[in-house]
Amino acid sequence: MVEFAHFNRDEEEFPMTEDRLLIEELAAKGGQPDFLRSIAENVLQLIMEADVDGLIGAGRHERSGERATWRNGYRDRSLDTRVGTLNLKIPKLRAGSYFPGFLEPRKMVEKALVAVIQEAWIGGVSTRRVDELVQAMGMTGISKSTVSKLCKDIDERVHAFLKRPLTGEWPYLWLDATYLKVREGGRIISVAAIIAMAVNTEGRREIVGLHIGPSEAEVFWSDFLKDLVRRGLTGVKLVISDAHEGLKGAITRVMGATWQRCRVHFMRNALSYVPKGQNTVVAAAIRQVFLQPDQKSATQVWRQVADQLRTRWPKLGACMDEAETDVLAYTGFPTQHRTKLHSTNPLERLNKEVKRRADVVGIFPNEDSIVRLVGAVLLEQNDEWQLQHRYMQIEGMAELNQPMIEEENQPLHITAKAA
Numbered sequence: 248m249v250e251f252a253h254f255n256r257d258e259e260e261f262p263m264t265e266d267r268l269l270i271e272e273l274a275a276k277g278g279q280p281d282f283l284r285s286i287a288e289n290v291l292q293l294i295m296e297a298d299v300d301g302l303i304g305a306g307r308h309e310r311s312g313e314r315a316t317w318r319n320g321y322r323d324r325s326l327d328t329r330v331g332t333l334n335l336k337i338p339k340l341r342a343g344s345y346f347p348g349f350l351e352p353r354k355m356v357e358k359a360l361v362a363v364i365q366e367a368w369i370g371g372v373s374t375r376r377v378d379e380l381v382q383a384m385g386m387t388g389i390s391k392s393t394v395s396k397l398c399k400d401i402d403e404r405v406h407a408f409l410k411r412p413l414t415g416e417w418p419y420l421w422l423d424a425t426y427l428k429v430r431e432g433g434r435i436i437s438v439a440a441i442i443a444m445a446v447n448t449e450g451r452r453e454i455v456g457l458h459i460g461p462s463e464a465e466v467f468w469s470d471f472l473k474d475l476v477r478r479g480l481t482g483v484k485l486v487i488s489d490a491h492e493g494l495k496g497a498i499t500r501v502m503g504a505t506w507q508r509c510r511v512h513f514m515r516n517a518l519s520y521v522p523k524g525q526n527t528v529v530a531a532a533i534r535q536v537f538l539q540p541d542q543k544s545a546t547q548v549w550r551q552v553a554d555q556l557r558t559r560w561p562k563l564g565a566c567m568d569e570a571e572t573d574v575l576a577y578t579g580f581p582t583q584h585r586t587k588l589h590s591t592n593p594l595e596r597l598n599k600e601v602k603r604r605a606d607v608v609g610i611f612p613n614e615d616s617i618v619r620l621v622g623a624v625l626l627e628q629n630d631e632w633q634l635q636h637r638y639m640q641i642e643g644m645a646e647l648n649q650p651m652i653e654e655e656n657q658p659l660h661i662t663a664k665a666a
Contacts, residue, residue, distance in 0.1 A: 284331040291326075291335060295347050299338040302345060316342040326350065359401050359623040398619065405622035408629070409457055413475070416482025417445040417455070418647050419584070419639075420475075420504070423488065423594040424462045425601050425621075429611040438614065440601070440621050441471060444594055445480065448644045450637035452593075454629045455480060457622055459614045465493025472501040484647060485580060487591055490516075495573075508573035510537070510589040517570075520563040529556065529563070537589070542578040549575060581643030597628055 299318065305311035307318070321336035326349075338345055424439040439462035445455045455478075458471040468491065486498045487507040498506050517533065518526045532552050539545035549571055557564020577588040587593055601624050611617050632638075 284333060288333045288335065291333065291347070291349065294349070295335070295338060295345075298347065299340070299345055302340065302343070316340050324350065359620045401619050401623055402615075405619060405626060408626045409618075409622055410478065413445075413455060413479035415447050415449070417447050417480055418482055418484045418644070419446045419487070419588065420455075420480070420483050420485070420502075421445070421487045421591055421594050422494070423591040423598060424491070425598050425605075427605050427611060427617055427621075428609070429614060429617060431613075435610055438617070440617060442594060442597065442601070442621075442625065443471075443475060444597075445483075446639050448482070448641075450639040450641040450644065452632055452638040454597075454625045454632075457618065457625060459617055463492045465497055468494045468497035469501055472497055476501060485576065485588060487577075487588060489591060490573075505576050505579075506573055507576040507588060508570060509591045510574055510577075511592065512590075513570055513574050517563060517566055520560050520566060529560075532556065533567075536575070539578075542575065545575055545578045546571070581646040583640040583643035587639065597625075600624060600628070 300306050302315065303317070304313040304315045317340070319339040319341045322339055324335045324337050326333045326335055337347065421444045422441060424441050426437050426439055428435055429438050430436075438459055441456075441458045441460075441462060442454065443456035443458075444452055446452045456471065456475050458467070458474075460467045462468075483502045483504045485505050485507055486502060487509065488494060489509045489512045495506050498504055514530060514533065518530060521529045532555070536545050536549045536552060539548055549567065553564050553567035553571075556567070577585050580588055601621055604620060604624055605611075605617075608616075608620065611620075
């Protein structure tokens with residue numbers, strides 16, 4: 248019979264109960280919403296108690312000449328799982344420390360946050376709510392040597408990940424910027440953290456780079472792209488990004504690839520030429536372009552819509568004329584891939600997670616601390632992606648080396664007229 252241990256811990260935290268809790272007692276709770284969560288908490292608690300018995304060299308209340316240390320209470324820790332948030336009690340030791348291995352993936356980013364906050368504190372930089380942040384993470388009284396050790400360990404893993412060689416061909420590359428605050432020369436400035444994601448010919452996506460600097464400078468983009476090429480990023484056919492100044496030229500010179508302007512960002516720019524009351528109608532008219540089945544019909548509808556709109560909003564018409572090639576670049580690629588090629592949306596969720604972690608810090612003390620924290624987030628996300636299914640259909644990859652054949656006489660699917 249399989250049984251779960253019910254641990255007899257310190258009386259003030261865990262009242263005395265039976266030594267063991269039978270599986271039937273948990274099963275009797277099967278009708279309760281938290282049934283699975285209760286089982287998961289008990290199993291993980293059992294694992295931790297067994298681990299600590301091994302570290303100590305003796306069980307609870309057991310006398311042993313091989314005992315290495317003693318228990319010293321517990322610290323609370325939550326763990327988000329598919330069955331809900333588990334409330335765990337991690338055993339503490341009088342000498343040494345214990346941290347369960349199943350929490351290790353989350354531990355690295357937590358270390359990064361602690362290292363950033365402590366680095367700011369030690370350097371005399373005033374950040375918001377530093378005391379509350381440290382206490383909220385259960386980390387108080389960390390010495391300079393401990394901070395240095397934390398930073399070194401994280402930096403080594405993050406730099407190894409961000410500088411790793413890239414093999415094979417990567418036909419699609421996404422670039423997106425997240426803006427963060429950092430102290431420089433006694434003042435606070437905004438810098439761009441550029442994240443690069445690519446998909447290889449096997450249809451799998453990876454984070455291939457991170458760069459910090461002023462996104463408007465062309466030399467910034469050239470240096471970043473050259474570094475990606477040096478590390479082995481080859482075979483790039485399409486680069487998807489927002490319309491950063493200097494980027495298009497850098498893509499042509501360094502990558503020799505086509506540039507896809509993010510469709511979502513373009514729509515926002517285009518609607519800025521129209522009164523808010525007309526935004527819905529104009530957006531609906533432009534979206535008819537994106538419903539077309541091929542490049543030829545998309546181009547024809549784009550020009551028809553632009554001509555209709557320019558009669559009332561000449562600047563909008565001019566904007567569409569200028570952006571046509573870049574916004575519709577994705578239509579020249581395999582049909583199976585197009586839904587993921589027209590914008591930087593594939594990076595949106597990742598950027599939100601980066602911002603969520605970065606907002607905890609507020610103002611970074613230096614650029615190294617940005618790379619440390621953001622790089623740790625990217626490393627963990629990249630590992631998670633490797634356990635998932637292919638991001639893109641591999642069948643469409645064979646079409647990339649063939650000229651795209653446009654079907655003749657395709658109907659134009661225009662269902663809305665501009666106001």
